[in-house]
Amino acid sequence: MSITIADVAARAGVSKTTVSRVLNGKGELDLRTAERVRQVIAELGYVPSARAVGLARGRTRIVGMLVPSLTWPWMGEVLQGAVDVVESEGYGLLLFTCNRGEESMQQFASQVSAQSFDGLLVIEPEGTLAYIEQLHSRGLPVVLIDDRAKQPLFPSVATTNRAxxxxxAQHLLELGRRHPLVITGVDWFGCTQERLDGFRDxxxxxxxxxxxxxxxxxDFTHESGRKGVQKALDAGLRFDSIFAHNDLSAGGAIQAVRETGRNVPNDVSVVGFDDIPYAQHTEPPLTTVHQPMRQMGQVAARMLMSYFGGQPLPEEPKVLPTTLIVRSSTAPVTARQSLRPAGDDPSPLTEH
Structure with a gap:
């Protein structure tokens, strides 16, 4: 059975109002009494609900945020954007990851049941979308960040992956690059298909x-970029450019190309996606499609803040534009050549 504020009060020998004051940090309390209450809370494993913590103020003034992992390359930018807004409004952020799979989700669900936060920001851990939709339908305000083309049944903030x-593609075509190698992201991500469709079309x-x-x-890793180039080389395929679906795999592709003795950008031009800080430090610096990740975190958080202020959550997704950032990993075709397997005659392979 779940522990209640009444259980805490009975064990500590105080009233429920006294427990509430300890939880809220309000009112004058005897220090020994407050310490006894905190000790009982710890002993019983009591998880205070929003109603208990916010008895005097009506809300927890906490925003929950559920993410797959903190290791994703752009996760820090999204988090910082959300924190910028949440803290400026006097709210706190309660962060949950899914690093431990089902165990993590059970812990998150217990906090949902305890009403530990007023609203939820989500970067969807795989396979949880239906559960998050249930939470929203039951009254918890939810905003999804980076919808990956899934178009959920609740508010979301996305970016223009197809564009x-x-x-x-337009950039590479303008440079005379007509034989691109494409290293996609994970196939079942909607954003992967959108990026590929826009490029192909x-x-x-x-x-x-x-x-x-x-x-x-x-799979959006540095190693997958290396492997994509190596597979093309092993198959004897010709290409004069690479479009990688994120910056890490683009960096791996650049390294693999340079290890063959070819030049980036002259022999092979490379374009990534995301514009994480790493993109400025590849050799050469990476041309990439900028996703406004910090802005996405900010916009999603503002949606919740506006909702708490009495405004309805928007029914349509908020879509923020991507922007091409041109750096030194792309250049016009200057010779009739492209990359071929290492050890082959390096004479030009591609007619332009």
């Missing part, structure tokens, strides 16, 4: 059909 793919509109053999599924 980002289009911008990457832009090339098609220019009269260039992507070679299916030059589209490799990655």
């Amino acid at each position: 980002g793919g289009e911008a990457a 832009t090339y098609a509109a220019a009269g260039v059909e992507l070679d299916r053999r030059l589209v490799f599924e990655g």
